[in-house]
Amino acid sequence: MLIISKTEIQAHYSISDAIKDIKLGLDAKKSGKIVNPHRTVISLPKYQASSLYMPSADLSSDIASIKVVSIFPENPKQGKKTTQGVLLLTDAATGEHICMMDASYLTRLRTGALSAIATDKLARANAKILGIIGTGAMAFEQVMGVLAVRELEKIVLYNRTLEKAVRFKTNLLASGVDIPVRVVNRSKEIVQVADIIICSTRSHEPVFAGKDLQPGTHINGIGSFLPSMREVDLVTIKRATQIVVDDLSSAKEEAGELIYAEKQSDFNFWDIVGELMDYELLSRSSDDEITFFKSVGSAYFDLVVATGIYKKAILLSCGQIVEI
Secondary structure, eight states: EEEEOOOHHHHOOOOHHHHHHHHHHHHHHHHHEEEOOEEEEEEEETTTEEEEEEEEEEETTTEEEEEEEEEOOOOGEEEEEEEEEEEEEETTTOOOEEEEEOOOOHHHHHHHHHHHHHHHHHTTTTTTTEEEEESTTTTHHHHHHHHHOOOEEEEEEEEEEEEEHHHHHHHHHTTTOOOOOOOSSSHHHHHTSSSSEEEOOOOSSSSSSSGGOOOOOOOEOOOOOOOOOOOOOOEEEEEEEEEEEEEEHHHHHHHHHHHHHHHHHHOOGGGEEEGGGGGGGGOOOOOSEEEEEEEEHHHHHHHHHHHHHHHHHHHOOOOEEEEE
C-alpha cells in the first residue's frame, strides 16, 4: 500500500490540480458514474466533537474511497489539531486497498476547489475585494481558490479572536500573496466592502447581517456542515437571487441555513438554481444580484481529488510503500 503524507501532497499537488480533478468528478456525477452514499456523522457531545465517515466510488475509473475525519474544537487547548483525517483508496476492480493518505489537507484543497469553481461562475468578473469571515484551517485554501479565478486587489479578514486573524495575515503574506491584506474588528466591515465573501466558521448563529450586503456580492458558505449550524441569516437567503449547492442530497440533510429557511419562511429547496455538477450552465445574470454558494461537502469530492493525488504520486514516485 502506498502511504502519502500531507507534506508530499503539498509539495506536488496544487489548488489548480484540485480544480481540474473536481471538474472531472462533477462531470462523472452528472453522467451517473458516481456512487455516493450519505455520510455518517457521529456526534460526541462530551467534547463538542464529531466524527465523519464518508464512502464513495467512481464507476468510470473503478476506484472507491472512504474518508474518516474527526473534528474536535477543544483540541487546541491540548496542543492538538482540531481536524484530523485519513482517506483509504480501493481498486474497485479487484478490491485491493491501494493507498492511504492524509485527508485533512485534502479536505481543505477540495473545498477550496469547489469554491473556486462556484466563484468563477457566480462572482462578478470584476470582483476585486475578498472578505474572509473565520480564519481557521479551512480558510487558506479558500483564498488560494479565489486567487486562481479572480485578480484581486485586496483581502479583508475577520475572526472572533483577533490574534488568529493577524496570524492568518502573516501566513498569507509569507506564502507569496502580494496584495494588501487587512484585519478588521467586525464582520460588518467586511460585508460593507467585499465583492466576494467566504464564511469559514462552525458557527451556530449567523456571522453577519444580510441587510448589510452590498448589491453584486457573491458568498461562499463553507464552514457549517450540520443542520444546527448557520453561518448566514434568513435575510441573506431571501436576498440571494441565485443559490447553488455543492450537492443537493447532502444540502437537504446538512445545510443548516437552508433547512432553517425552509422551516421559517417560504423558501423551498426547489428554489435552488442548481448543483455544482451543473457548473457549465451556471452564470451571473447581472452585476447587481446577490449569489450564494453553499458547500457541506460530499465524499465523491474527496475521492476524485484523492485519485488525482494518487496518480501524481505514482507518476513522480513519491510516497512510501508499506506492507499491511
